[in-house]
Amino acid sequence: MRARRALLYMPGDDMHKIQKATGLGVDCVCMDIEDGVALNRKAEARTTIAEALRTLDFHGSERLVRINPVGSGMEEEDLRAVLPHHPDGIVIPKVGMAEQVRWVSDQVADVERARGWPVGQIVLLALIETARGVINLKEIAGADPRLAALIFGAEDLAGDIGAVRTRPGWEIFYARSATVTHAAAFGLQALDMVYMDLKDIEGLRAESLEGARMAYTGKQAIHPNQIGPIQEAFSPSEEAIAHALRVVETARQHQAEGAGAYALDGKMIDAPVVKAAEWVLERARAAGKI
Ligand code: COA
Ligand code: MG
Numbered sequence: 072m073r074a075r076r077a078l079l080y081m082p083g084d085d086m087h088k089i090q091k092a093t094g095l096g097v098d099c100v101c102m103d104i105e106d107g108v109a110l111n112r113k114a115e116a117r118t119t120i121a122e123a124l125r126t127l128d129f130h131g132s133e134r135l136v137r138i139n140p141v142g143s144g145m146e147e148e149d150l151r152a153v154l155p156h157h158p159d160g161i162v163i164p165k166v167g168m169a170e171q172v173r174w175v176s177d178q179v180a181d182v183e184r185a186r187g188w189p190v191g192q193i194v195l196l197a198l199i200e201t202a203r204g205v206i207n208l209k210e211i212a213g214a215d216p217r218l219a220a221l222i223f224g225a226e227d228l229a230g231d232i233g234a235v236r237t238r239p240g241w242e243i244f245y246a247r248s249a250t251v252t253h254a255a256a257f258g259l260q261a262l263d264m265v266y267m268d269l270k271d272i273e274g275l276r277a278e279s280l281e282g283a284r285m286a287y288t289g290k291q292a293i294h295p296n297q298i299g300p301i302q303e304a305f306s307p308s309e310e311a312i313a314h315a316l317r318v319v320e321t322a323r324q325h326q327a328e329g330a331g332a333y334a335l336d337g338k339m340i341d342a343p344v345v346k347a348a349e350w351v352l353e354r355a356r357a358a359g360k361i
Pocket of ligand 2: 106
């Protein structure tokens with residue numbers, strides 16, 4: 072599993088921000104051609120991103136490009152500009168139907184074959200941020216083997232359904248919960264919503280931990296200051312890792328002795344607890360903590 076704890080967006084027509092992003096130690100750098108770029112700057116964004124992919128060292132950060140929505144009329148040109156420079160993945164916004172994911176996958180496969188690259192290496196991440204996307208989650212999550220993650224977009228969803236965003240977020244909670252549940256059901260990662268208040272780092276930390284407890288594996292970021300708190304919140308703590316190691320080890324011993332359930336420090340351990348501990352260890356490994 073590749074860690075995708077923080078995914079930092081920046082406008083694709085802004086070379087300074089792209090360059091800056093490559094030195095921040097962020098898991099994913101996502102160069103945007105969609106809503107972060109003005110209509111009259113789309114062409115500039117395509118050439119800037121192509122140049123960045125061609126010339127910059129991303130120091131291990133995943134190199135992602137967010138294209139315009141499938142059906143917008145801009146998506147083909149977006150892909151044509153960036154795919155020849157082999158990004159690590161494509162982020163597809165406003166996904167409403169599985170066919171949109173499969174269409175992008177086919178375009179990617181054509182380029183991989185034409186260039187003699189291994190087919191299937193370039194991943195896809197689908198943004199769930201419309202009412203259609205939410206009700207079609209089951210088909211979208213199972214749409215294509217390239218799909219690595221679902222991303223939840225709260226602001227666009229609120230706009231799409233006519234909800235008013237609030238701090239507690241009950242207006243988007245069903246979709247936030249449905250997205251992470253479908254991701255888990257299909258073995259995908261799930262990236263949580265953007266925290267819009269750039270100055271409120273404590274609020275960001277709290278919302279990140281809330282997402283991590285919901286089983287999100289990461290979160291979208293829009294400013295360099297958000298990366299540290301997000302990546303910390305989505306890395307298992309030292310205590311959690313130590314406890315998980317103990318659970319897995321003692322469970323192995325008890326299994327060998329024929330006991331499926333046993334007590335550790337006065338708490339019952341059985342299969343679901345062991346599974347949760349193994350999940351902690353997998354995330355710790357991906358984050359380079361063990
Ligand atoms: N990625 C990379 N670098 C960024 C960045 C980002 N998302 N946001 C800010 N920076 C850089 C700035 O260029 C600046 O660099 P410098 O000190 O070398 O000049 C530094 O970080 C500090 O930035 P700051 O002045 O605090 O922010 P700003 O006013 O320049 O920008 C935003 C504020 C919101 C416009 C900017 O954070 C941004 O573009 N965010 C992403 C927007 C986006 O992509 N939206 C679509 C997806 S939701
Ligand atoms: Mg959006």
